[in-house]
Amino acid sequence: MRQPWRVAVVGGGIAGLAAAARLREGAPAGTEITVYEQSGALGGKLRTGELAGQPVEFGAESFLMRDPTGAESAAVALIRRLGMAEQIVHPTVGQAALVVDGGLRPVPGGTLVGVPGDLERVTTVARPAAGADTDGGRPLVAPDADVSVGALVRSRFGDEVVDRLVDPMLGGVYAGRADDLSLVTTMPALARAARVEHTLVGAVRAAQAAAPRAPGAPVFGTLAGGLSSLVEAAATASGATVRRDAAVRELTPTDTGWRLTVGPTRDPELVEVDAVVLAVPARPAARLLAGPAPAVAAGVGELDYASVALVTLALPQPRLPELSGFLVPSTEGLLIKAATFFTTKWGHLRRPDGLALVRASVGRYGEEAQLQRPDADLAATVHRELSAVLGTPLPTPVDGHVQRWGGALPQYTPGHADRVAAARTALRAAYPTLVLAGAGYDGVGIPVCVRSGETAADEIITALGGSAR
Numbered sequence: 440m441r442q443p444w445r446v447a448v449v450g451g452g453i454a455g456l457a458a459a460a461r462l463r464e465g466a467p468a469g470t471e472i473t474v475y476e477q478s479g480a481l482g483g484k485l486r487t488g489e490l491a492g493q494p495v496e497f498g499a500e501s502f503l504m505r506d507p508t509g510a511e512s513a514a515v516a517l518i519r520r521l522g523m524a525e526q527i528v529h530p531t532v533g534q535a536a537l538v539v540d541g542g543l544r545p546v547p548g549g550t551l552v553g554v555p556g557d558l559e560r561v562t563t564v565a566r567p568a569a570g571a572d573t574d575g576g577r578p579l580v581a582p583d584a585d586v587s588v589g590a591l592v593r594s595r596f597g598d599e600v601v602d603r604l605v606d607p608m609l610g611g612v613y614a615g616r617a618d619d620l621s622l623v624t625t626m627p628a629l630a631r632a633a634r635v636e637h638t639l640v641g642a643v644r645a646a647q648a649a650a651p652r653a654p655g656a657p658v659f660g661t662l663a664g665g666l667s668s669l670v671e672a673a674a675t676a677s678g679a680t681v682r683r684d685a686a687v688r689e690l691t692p693t694d695t696g697w698r699l700t701v702g703p704t705r706d707p708e709l710v711e712v713d714a715v716v717l718a719v720p721a722r723p724a725a726r727l728l729a730g731p732a733p734a735v736a737a738g739v740g741e742l743d744y745a746s747v748a749l750v751t752l753a754l755p756q757p758r759l760p761e762l763s764g765f766l767v768p769s770t771e772g773l774l775i776k777a778a779t780f781f782t783t784k785w786g787h788l789r790r791p792d793g794l795a796l797v798r799a800s801v802g803r804y805g806e807e808a809q810l811q812r813p814d815a816d817l818a819a820t821v822h823r824e825l826s827a828v829l830g831t832p833l834p835t836p837v838d839g840h841v842q843r844w845g846g847a848l849p850q851y852t853p854g855h856a857d858r859v860a861a862a863r864t865a866l867r868a869a870y871p872t873l874v875l876a877g878a879g880y881d882g883v884g885i886p887v888c889v890r891s892g893e894t895a896a897d898e899i900i901t902a903l904g905g906s907a908r
């Protein structure tokens with residue numbers, strides 16, 4: 440292989456930037472890395488803005504501190520390598536609530552993403568079905584099977600537990616519905632336990648017991664300087680040439696690697712590289728794969744996404760409960776599906792003048808029509824619904840912002856993990872120097888995206904004859 444290597448990273452979200460940074464760490468000196476980002480901004484769904492003179496996240500808000508093994512998460516490890524560990528801050532308020540019958544009730548403890556391991560503890564928000572979670576003499580889920588979270592929990596605990604507890608918890612993360620989301624992809628620890636245990640209570644307890652415990656350790660973190668600072672630091676550390684407003688329209692295999700067709704149809708730029716990390720959502724990835732790998736493109740193109748809007752309001756001295764926020768079951772009939780009291784949850788954002796920042800997430804999968812409303816209408820509806828849930832009229836906002844994320848949140852239907860594994864296996868066999876990375880394949884959350892990008896970079900390094908970390 441010629442030196443230096445030339446590697447293209449298509450997609451400037453955190454997965455693509457993590458891939459670029461890992462390539463810089465592990466590839467030979469002089470390797471040319473270019474990040475192509477179709478939009479004018481790096482970071483994907485990591486975007487720190489400003490409202491009422493204060494920094495605020497208009498996209499992802501935080502990251503998990505630990506991975507499922509108990510080790511520090513890939514996001515924390517990256518932050519540490521970038522020399523930003525001292526900027527990590529943690530929530531000062533952790534208690535959240537659920538909207539039940541129009542009012543707020545604390546989220547019960549002892550659940551696994553809303554699925555209870557002790558049915559008595561959730562009776563304040565939902566009545567579990569009596570006698571349904573019986574031992575049938577065999578594991579709940581077959582060894583190679585996948586089911587929807589909703590189907591499994593409904594069959595064992597009844598509708599109320601799903602509708603009032605599990606569905607809003609999953610909806611807050613995925614903007615999807617429990618009845619459509621894969622157990623294996625969204626709750627892998629429970630899926631593993633369900634392949635051994637005969638009852639759902641037993642499976643939840645087994646998954647909880649297997650989880651690494653660090654009493655008192657913070658679960659979530661963010662950066663005091665805003666998550667866009669992570670984006671900027673990763674881009675800088677990668678030493679990559681960053682091409683904004685640069686749409687990659689076609690990938691063509693060559694004798695030595697790949698030819699990228701970049702830019703407008705009438706005046707395209709042709710770029711030759713040795714390898715490509717494809718760190719874009721499934722649908723644009725499928726379009727780029729349609730030429731070199733049509734069968735893979737067909738499989739990847741089946742992955743679906745939900746659209747959401749994040750409405751942030753700056754409220755002068757409102758009376759807010761001492762909660763991090765609340766989740767809304769779809770059965771409540773509200774446009775809001777989740778809300779975060781930023782300046783309550785995050786101590787570093789609190790202001791001496793009492794101005795509060797409140798963000799509401801709007802839209803679930805299949806509710807795209809609701810998101811066609813004008814910004815002012817969405818903001819007014821959110822203000823009205825917040826007032827109703829809190830039981831008190833909120834003051835008129837002094838500032839507001841509506842951030843729309845079209846097709847932003849992957850919907851992991853049952854069998855997702857197998858479909859992605861098959862696509863990657865086929866792609867690796869045909870083109871080992873073309874690798875997929877990102878949330879559309881591996882799961883949501885900053886740590887997952889960072890790990891996905893780094894794994895893709897390691898595969899490229901290995902394929903080009905280097906030694907991956």
